[in-house]
Amino acid sequence: MYEKLGSSTGSHKMKYRSIMFNLKDSKNPDFRRRVLLGQVQPEKLVDLMPEDMASDERKLANKQIKEKALFECERAGAPKATTDQFKCGRCGQRKCTYYQMQTRSADEPMTTFVTCVNCNNHWKFC
Template sequence: MSFEVRMKCREMLAAALKSGPMPPGCGDPHDKAAQLEDAIYGELSSCQVKYKNRIRSRLANLRDPKNPGLREKFLVGLITPQELSRMTPEEMASDDLKQMRQQYVQDSINAAQLGNVEGTKTNLFKCERCQKRNCTQLHIRDGDEPLITFVMCDDCGNRWKS
């Protein structure tokens, strides 16, 4: 039974690899599919749920019309079967999706930082990064030290001392 499952998975992977235009200098999709399936089977050692989920994940990412780069890199050999078999969904994502995720992370960090600042809103300072005047200032004096003003841009999260 596992032989039949493996052969079916190889057929589906080969079909996914042939789902778009073939880049110049690419290898045989059937060979590439067999190498990828071997790498996945070699790592998981069975045709159980994890194996099938890993195959499904690779199929979805290789067929994704918004991510032709993954398929092309694999076909021309920039990504080895062993690398592709172990890649996380984040690593397989298209460049646009990676950039969007990075922006979400940065926005979340900025939002968390903005929530922690207790200061006075001001437009007296201009942010060097985004050139806006939407800032929060916080004055700190420690003992006999002079007054220090910390400023944070409420738009981009840039921080500086004034």
């Protein structure tokens, strides 16, 4: 590590700490075992990303977090509030989300956009 990165001061200090933490982590015995058995070459340690050093359990948790974030990102839109004040004209349920937006001039009231949670029916009113 010293030959490749130099002394442990400055910008490379975090890399040294990351490697040492992952090698000593009691929740990550697989990484230590892979290094001791030679599956991960010592020369390659400095090139490993934190994801590569993580335990299988941590990798699975990270994957789930990424999938959830992607799912949330795909369905992101205007923030919506949930209410039972609106009745769906299609299915008659009162489980709806809504948001308001100023679509006309400032002296006009805001437009309310409503979506039925049950049947995904959309409508708006002023």
